[in-house]
Amino acid sequence: xxxxxxxxxxxxxxxxxxxxxxxxxxxxxxxxxxxxxxxxxxxxxxxxxxxxxxxxxxxxxxxxxxxxxxxxxxxxxxxxxxxxxxxxxxxxxxxxxxxxxxxxxxxxxxxxxxxxxxxxxxxxxxxxxxxxxxxxxxxxxxxxxxxxxxxxxxxxxxxxxxxxxxxxxxxxxxxxxxxxxxxxxxxxxxxxxxxxxxxxxxxxxxxxxxxxxxxxxxxxxxxxxxxxxxxxxxxxxxxxxxxxxxxxxxxxxxxxxxxxxxxxxxxxxxxxxxxxxxxxxxxxx
Amino acid sequence: xxxxxxxxxxxxxxxxxxxxxxxxxxxxxxxxxxxxxxxxxxxxxxxxxxxxxxxxxxxxxxxxxxxxxxxxxxxxxxxxxxxxxxxxxxxxxxxxxxxxxxxxxxxxxxxxxxxxxxxxxxxxxxxxxxxxxxxxxxxxxxxxxxxxxxxxxxxx
Numbered sequence: 001x002x003x004x005x006x007x008x009x010x011x012x013x014x015x016x017x018x019x020x021x022x023x024x025x026x027x028x029x030x031x032x033x034x035x036x037x038x039x040x041x042x043x044x045x046x047x048x049x050x051x052x053x054x055x056x057x058x059x060x061x062x063x064x065x066x067x068x069x070x071x072x073x074x075x076x077x078x079x080x081x082x083x084x085x086x087x088x089x090x091x092x093x094x095x096x097x098x099x100x101x102x103x104x105x106x107x108x109x110x111x112x113x114x115x116x117x118x119x120x121x122x123x124x125x126x127x128x129x130x131x132x133x134x135x136x137x138x139x140x141x142x143x144x145x146x147x148x149x150x151x152x153x154x155x156x157x158x159x160x161x162x163x164x165x166x167x168x169x170x171x172x173x174x175x176x177x178x179x180x181x182x183x184x185x186x187x188x189x190x191x192x193x194x195x196x197x198x199x200x201x202x203x204x205x206x207x208x209x210x211x212x213x214x215x216x217x218x219x220x221x222x223x224x225x226x227x228x229x230x231x232x233x234x235x236x237x238x239x240x241x242x243x244x245x246x247x248x249x250x251x252x253x254x255x256x257x258x259x260x261x262x263x264x265x266x267x268x269x270x271x272x273x274x275x276x277x278x279x280x281x282x283x284x285x
Numbered sequence: 286x287x288x289x290x291x292x293x294x295x296x297x298x299x300x301x302x303x304x305x306x307x308x309x310x311x312x313x314x315x316x317x318x319x320x321x322x323x324x325x326x327x328x329x330x331x332x333x334x335x336x337x338x339x340x341x342x343x344x345x346x347x348x349x350x351x352x353x354x355x356x357x358x359x360x361x362x363x364x365x366x367x368x369x370x371x372x373x374x375x376x377x378x379x380x381x382x383x384x385x386x387x388x389x390x391x392x393x394x395x396x397x398x399x400x401x402x403x404x405x406x407x408x409x410x411x412x413x414x415x416x417x418x419x420x421x422x423x424x425x426x427x428x429x430x431x432x433x434x435x436x437x438x439x440x441x
Contacts, residue, residue, distance in 0.1 A: 019287075021289070027287040027289060029287070030287055030288065031287070031288045031289070032287065032288075032289050033289060033290050034289070034290065035287070035289035035290060035291075036289065036290050036291050036294065037289065037291040040291050040295070041291060041294055041295075041298075044295060044298060045298055048298055048302045049302075051302070052302050052305050052306055052309075052310060055306065055310040055314075056305070056309045056310050058310075058314065059309060059310045059311075059312075059313040059314050060309075060313065062313050062314050062316070062317035063317060064316075064317045064318075064319075064320030064321040064323075064324060065321070065324075067317075067321075071317075074314065075314060075317075075318060078311070078314045078315070078318070079318065082315070094307065094311075095303070095304075095307050097311060098303055098306040098307035098310065098311040099303040099306070099307070101306055101310070101311065102299075102302045102303045102305075102306040103299075103303075106299075106302060145295075148291065149287075149288065150287075150288060150289060150291035150292040150295060151291065151292075151295045153288070153292050153295075154291065154292040154293065154294070154295025154296040154298075154299060155295060155296070155299045157292065157296050158295075158296045158299040158300055158303075161296075161300075
């Protein structure tokens with residue numbers, strides 16, 4: 001498409017839902033392990049570094065005396081995570097509690113990118129892209145990493161690995177394998193394949209639902225922001241266009257306020273499920 | 286919505302960030318929190334101890350005060366008893382001295398009056414003799430009338 005004519009609604013949304021990847025154009029195959037989403041990687045790594053560096057700054061300046069507001073805020077967060085992890089995971093939590101804290105803060109930061117004006121960073125990127133001599137209509141950028149299934153499944157896969165690691169650590173490799181074949185139905189040899197199948201289904205369902213839940217919420221939220229942005233874009237001099245523009249402002253405000261709840265809630269849910277799944281790995285059936 | 290290698294990159298980033306948090310974020314904050322909890326616990330314990338000490342000191346002070354009051358009262362009653370005893374003793378002594386003085390005076394007075402009576406008797410006898418001598422103008426044998434005079438003297 002040429003740069004001179006404005007995109008229609010469908011083109012606008014497709015453009016916004018296309019990742020900046022290592023191919024330079026939209027990935028054709030559903031699964032292609034040779035491709036990277038550069039935008040997701042950039043934003044998730046940047047926000048992850050921002051998150052842990054803010055926390056590390058609080059940690060470096062932490063005093064046992066009277067805390068400042070910043071330190072008190074971080075402490076509230078840490079104590080919240082600590083009390084949740086303590087009530088869910090019974091065992092050594094030297095790594096698990098920090099994992100929960102990292103997950104919560106990082107996902108909150110990534111979700112919060114949804115609250116930035118939808119076109120702000122893509123437009124800037126488009127400008128940079130055009131300045132570099134490329135076609136701005138091919139300057140794709142998605143700034144919410146958690147609205148990328150790769151990011152959320154990557155994290156839930158990480159949680160799965162931790163579950164397996166802790167299962168083996170707590171129960172021993174033999175104990176874990178024994179559990180795979182004897183739980184949940186019983187130790188009778190006939191039940192072994194059924195038990196094993198159930199365990200595999202459980203692992204897959206846990207991991208996929210864990211990642212998909214966050215992805216679905218953020219993707220849908222992003223999509224609604226796009227639809228609201230389209231209402232605003234209807235401003236074209238006509239009366240109905242003006243009304244749609246007002247509707248866009250109202251809907252955008254309401255949805256953004258509601259989204260503050262969603263981004264926090266989804267980060268919290270992801271953290272809690274991380275703790276629950278790792279906690280389950282600590283318990284023998 | 287495509288799956289690709291971003292997934293594994295994200296996994297690795299996730300683990301690295303979690304490791305970083307475990308290494309550099311979690312321990313200092315938990316240490317600060319635990320230390321502060323310890324300080325607060327110590328402070329509360331010190332406050333409790335100070336309160337207990339204060340109560341103890343107040344009790345001790347009131348005990349001392351009561352003891353002092355009791356011993357003062359004891360002293361006072363002892364002193365009063367002693368004073369009463371002294372007064373009693375003095376009174377008895379005084380009465381004794383007065384009695385002794387009275388007895389001595391009475392004895393002395395008795396002696397003096399006896400002596401006066403004796404002297405008087407002498408004078409009366411002499412006067413009587415002289416009077417009789419003069420009345421009778423006659424010599425009277427003093428020796429002959431001595432018995433009579435002695436009898437008269439004893440009758441006085």
